[in-house]
């Protein structure tokens with residue numbers, strides 16, 4: 001396994017913002033050092049078609065390996081299949097609830113469950129607004145188990161000019177959480193250097 005690509009599971013669920021998952025896949029497609037395993041929920045395909053011009057075949061072609069959400073016996077359902085972790089981008093409140101409560105009733109929830117039990121990195125780009133108490137409680141539960149709740153809230157201090165700037169910033173943040181930023185030449189590290197105000 002020396003120099004083997006690092007495997008990253010990417011799930012796209014039925015919250016608004018399917019493009020966050022697509023942008024991540026597009027970025028990682030250029031990097032042979034990362035092997036992407038994609039699972040898209042049926043609702044994820046629904047939001048994909050209503051929010052983007054990407055078809056199923058086009059999205060699936062961006063991934064190294066594609067898994068069906070019903071294929072509960074696939075590789076990523078087992079902890080013995082080594083990955084650097086999993087990102088759910090975007091993460092619906094339904095998938096958040098399933099993950100936070102250990103339901104494992106489809107491959108997305110199962111792979112997330114495995115990621116947590118193996119103490120690997122799980123990043124959830126949770127998207128809903130406003131939030132009810134169940135959403136907030138599920139975010140707390142997932143955090144208590146080790147997940148990182150990362151709502152895709154844009155920052156404006158980098159002065160984004162296009163939608164792509166917003167997606168790129170989010171992708172950079174996600175990759176940084178997996179320590180993959182340094183290996184992805186198209187997404188150079190951009191550290192905040194401070195405002196430079198004089199004391």
Ligand SMILES: Cc1cc2nc3c(=O)[nH]c(=O)nc-3n(C[C@H](O)[C@H](O)[C@H](O)COP(=O)(O)O)c2cc1C
Pocket residue numbers: 012013014015016041042043044046047050091092093094095096127128
């Ligand atoms: C166009 C559209 C937009 C949606 N946006 C959201 C959203 O932003 N957040 C959310 O939690 N659910 C959203 N939903 C509802 C989820 O898709 C729904 O709860 C679904 O059961 C989620 O299933 P999944 O987690 O298996 O993808 C949306 C549904 C549709 C059709």
